Amino acid sequence: MRFYRRFTKRQYMCLWFFLILFFVFYVEFYLYLSNTLSWLKPKCGNRNNCTNILLVADPQVLGERKEMFSFVTPFSIADSDFFLKKTYSWAYRFAEPDVVIFLGDLMDEGSIARDEEFFAYARRIYNVFMDSSPTAVKHIWLPGDNDVGGEEFDGITDQKMKRFHRAFPQPELIVHKNITFFKINRLILSIPVFKEKRDFYDTSKIFIGLSHLPLIFLPSPFVEKVFRKMLPQVLFTAHEHKSMIVITDALIRQDSQIIPVTPDNNKIYEYPLGSTDMYEFIIPTCSYRMGTDKIGYGFAVLEQNEIRYTVLWSPSRFTQLYYYSIFTCFNLLCVCFCYYCKSSKKRFSRT
Structure with missing residues (x-):
């Protein structure tokens, strides 16, 4: 059971890491690439x-x-x-x-x-x-x-x-x-x-x-x-x-x-x-x-x-920075939620 918990936590961290990589790739490469499609030569x-x-x-x-x-x-x-x-x-x-x-x-x-x-x-x-x-x-x-x-x-x-x-x-x-x-x-x-x-x-x-x-x-x-x-x-x-x-x-x-x-x-x-x-x-x-x-x-x-x-x-760089702020807030909320759940579980197990 302990191994299962460690494995799922590792999976979660990997998913989080790849989500961040995908988001950065989307903002710093894909948005620029898609923008060039509107250019005329x-x-x-x-x-x-x-x-x-x-x-x-x-x-x-x-x-x-x-x-x-x-x-x-x-x-x-x-x-x-x-x-x-x-x-x-x-x-x-x-x-x-x-x-x-x-x-x-x-x-x-x-x-x-x-x-x-x-x-x-x-x-x-x-x-x-x-x-x-x-x-x-x-x-x-x-x-x-x-x-x-x-x-x-x-x-x-x-x-x-x-x-x-x-x-x-x-x-x-x-x-x-x-x-x-x-x-x-x-x-x-x-x-x-x-x-x-x-x-x-x-x-x-x-x-x-x-x-x-x-x-x-x-x-x-x-x-x-x-x-x-x-x-x-x-x-x-x-x-x-x-x-x-x-x-x-x-x-x-x-x-x-x-x-x-x-x-x-x-x-x-x-x-x-x-x-x-x-x-x-x-x-x-x-x-x-x-x-x-x-x-x-x-x-x-x-x-x-x-x-x-x-x-x-x-x-628009300001639009990109807005995306970054929303994504950062989302991640902070996820971290706070996980920390809250972990703390609540500890208190519940003590009682």
Whole structure:
């Protein structure tokens, strides 16, 4: 009889262990796998003629100062980094990019960090996004206001700009095949020097502007200067933490059409290049800590004179954490119930 009790207890513990494993597998693998089934892949007639671009906006890896309760900071940082790394790896494998563009706000507290903190954050960014990336893939890094200043009363300084470029060194103009990517820094009103004459309608050379802050969406004299000097056919921007496409006439630039992109209306958007229109793709944040559950990665394919764009939406981490809390409470109740039954049985046997 004693052997039977020990055996049934062992069975119970094994069942409990496998239930936990199954639950973790369901949350940390199956939910991500099933989420990819809703992703759309833009067509590519000839892979040699296509350039796949993965767009990462506002990851804002967490710092060590802003959490309301300091004792949860290590757990918040670990979970946020884990989620970013996992969603990025799924998006990366799906998109098979030739170019990956990080559109600023890489850090949450970069602009207020001391130098040692800043470079520690930079190492975490490389660990999250560059851990298994092939060297043949181009990576382009832009600063955002949370990286170098410009938000509220936090000013931009030369020292902040220099340490960002030290952590993420590269030129302002980057060429891939027939595409020229150029960086626009609206925070300091800066664009690269480019003296060649541009023909907007010539799609043998495609110009793509990259900016953390939106441009067509938020017009200004500086934006007009960018368009007049560089004549980009396409713009990739971020900062708004939501996804939309803004279209305007490249030469007149009086009115613009705004197309919101959400998980409910997600599709593949196809546009010709070198026509009368200029396109701005505003990329959603990929961090679940930004106050929105509509998070993901932009995915664009350029083939000859056409661009195709969609968003690879990520699953809700808060929903997953809710599942974890319910499962943990259930297990605690089971433990308490078993302990209560065992204590009651002991009291009953004494009487």
